[in-house]
Amino acid sequence: xxxxxxxxxxxxxxxxxxxxxxxxxxxxxxxxxxxxxxxxxxxxxxxxxxxxxxxxxxxxxxxxxxxxxxxxxxxxxxxxxxxxxxxxxxxxxxxxxxxxxxxxxxxxxxxxxxxxxxxxxxxxxxx
Amino acid sequence: xxxxxxxxxxxxxxxxxxxxxxxxxxxxxxxxxxxxxxxxxxxxxxxxxxxxxxxxxxxxxxxxxxxxxxxxxxxxxxxxxxxxxxxxxxxxxxxxxxxxxxxxxxxxxxxxxxxxxxxxxxxxxxx
DNA sequence: TTACTTAGTTACCTGAAGGAAACCACCGCC
DNA sequence: GGCGGTGGTTTCCTTCAGGTAACTAAGTAA
Numbered sequence: 001x002x003x004x005x006x007x008x009x010x011x012x013x014x015x016x017x018x019x020x021x022x023x024x025x026x027x028x029x030x031x032x033x034x035x036x037x038x039x040x041x042x043x044x045x046x047x048x049x050x051x052x053x054x055x056x057x058x059x060x061x062x063x064x065x066x067x068x069x070x071x072x073x074x075x076x077x078x079x080x081x082x083x084x085x086x087x088x089x090x091x092x093x094x095x096x097x098x099x100x101x102x103x104x105x106x107x108x109x110x111x112x113x114x115x116x117x118x119x120x121x122x123x124x125x126x127x
Numbered sequence: 128x129x130x131x132x133x134x135x136x137x138x139x140x141x142x143x144x145x146x147x148x149x150x151x152x153x154x155x156x157x158x159x160x161x162x163x164x165x166x167x168x169x170x171x172x173x174x175x176x177x178x179x180x181x182x183x184x185x186x187x188x189x190x191x192x193x194x195x196x197x198x199x200x201x202x203x204x205x206x207x208x209x210x211x212x213x214x215x216x217x218x219x220x221x222x223x224x225x226x227x228x229x230x231x232x233x234x235x236x237x238x239x240x241x242x243x244x245x246x247x248x249x250x251x252x253x254x
Numbered sequence: 255t256t257a258c259t260t261a262g263t264t265a266c267c268t269g270a271a272g273g274a275a276a277c278c279a280c281c282g283c284c
Numbered sequence: 285g286g287c288g289g290t291g292g293t294t295t296c297c298t299t300c301a302g303g304t305a306a307c308t309a310a311g312t313a314a
Contacts, residue, residue, distance in 0.1 A: 013232055014165065016181045021161075023235035023242055028155045030302075034148075038141065046261055054143040060302060062262060072245025082311055083260030093241055100230045105140055107227055108150035114220055115150055118199025157272075173291055184273055189292060209281055210290030 026071060027101075031056055031064045036090070037105050039074060040098035043089040073097060153198060154228075158183055158191045163217070164232050166201060167225035170216040200224060 013020045027033055034053050038044060044052070050061050065088060068074045073094035079085040090098060140147045154160055161180055165171060171179070177188050192215060195201045200221035206212040217225060 013161065013236065014180050019239045019243060020232065020235035023239055024160055024232065025157065027231070028157065028160065030152065030155060033151055033155065034140065047259090050261095053141050057303060058262070059264085059304090063302090070246050070249040071242050072249075073242075078261095081260085084310080086261060093238060093245070096238070097234055100227065100234055103227045104154070104231065105147065105151065107224055108147035109140065111220060111223070112146045112150055115198050115200075116146060118220070119197055122197040122199075174289085177291095182273095185292070186274090186294085187272060190272090205291095208290085211280080213291060 023071075026067065029064070031060060032068060033101055033104065035061075035064055035068065036073065036094065036098060036101045039088060039090050039094070040102060043077075043087045046086050046088070049088065068094075150198075153194065156191070158187060159195060160228055160231065162188075162191055162195065163200065163221065163225060163228045166215060166217050166221070167229060170214045173213050173215070176215065195221075 012018050013024070027036075031053065034056075035049065038049060038052055046061070046065075049065075050056060050058060053061070056064075065074065065076070069076050072091055075089050075091050077087045077089070079087065139145050140151070154163075158180065161183075162176065165176060165179055173188070173192075176192075177183060177185060180188070183191075192201065192203070196203050199218055202216050202218050204214045204216070206214065
């Protein structure tokens with residue numbers, strides 16, 4: 001079994017050692033995709049993100065942003081205003097990912113009804 | 128702040144109540160994306176999946192497949208062979224998602240080096 | 255002087271995800 | 285009779301992501 005995804009780099013996402021799994025794992029948390037999607041619309045400040053992405057706590061927002069920044073997907077810029085302003089933007093690298101992220105979120109939006117219907121049917125069948 | 132993703136359905140992915148978050152959360156576990164990607168290449172049996180997707184345990188594989196089936200993304204077919212054969216395939220709904228999933232995994236593969244480099248730089252800077 | 259804003263950090267706690275290992279039934283093979 | 289393969293379930297345990305709440309610090313406005 002081979003996979004086109006990893007052949008060129010002689011990696012295999014299905015392999016435990018494949019570093020691409022790190023990327024997948026990073027995005028596979030509760031908030032990263034949502035934050036990436038929000039930032040794809042333009043620069044946003046910390047508290048604005050916190051208000052926009054409902055339900056995220058200050059701590060987790062801070063942690064998530066740090067991880068995304070460490071991965072080079074977003075950039076953090078501090079402005080010496082009063083009070084201090086911190087602006088987050090997608091990097092070029094992050095921007096290359098945003099289309100995919102958007103299409104994922106877009107898919108969720110378009111197909112949520114089908115998914116919910118399937119869940120109801122499944123639950124009814126196994127009741 | 129509005130989002131093109133949810134406007135038509137009067138949903139908002141950033142809203143806690145948006146059901147699309149359910150989909151995002153479902154995919155945001157350790158194995159779902161990997162399993163979807165593996166199944167996008169064609170039908171696979173249980174133990175074949177287990178062998179291919181390195182590191183997944185029998186229990187978690189079983190659980191993940193059930194959830195994906197419940198969501199209508201994959202189908203389970205039992206063949207009365209000896210020993211019994213169980214084959215998993217993407218549904219039509221699942222197939223519409225596989226392109227996006229593949230592009231996400233593909234992105235990870237192409238850009239893993241940039242991500243790892245960014246991590247090293249970040250860690251060096253904050254040492 | 256009190257309160258509010260900015261952007262965080264820290265401590266504590268809990269639930270759920272996931273790993274390990276054993277167990278099940280069925281059957282073929284040798 | 286014991287081993288291997290099929291496809292699971294169950295139990296137990298641990299880890300960690302994430303939630304809550306309090307705290308910091310600097311400055312502004314009432």
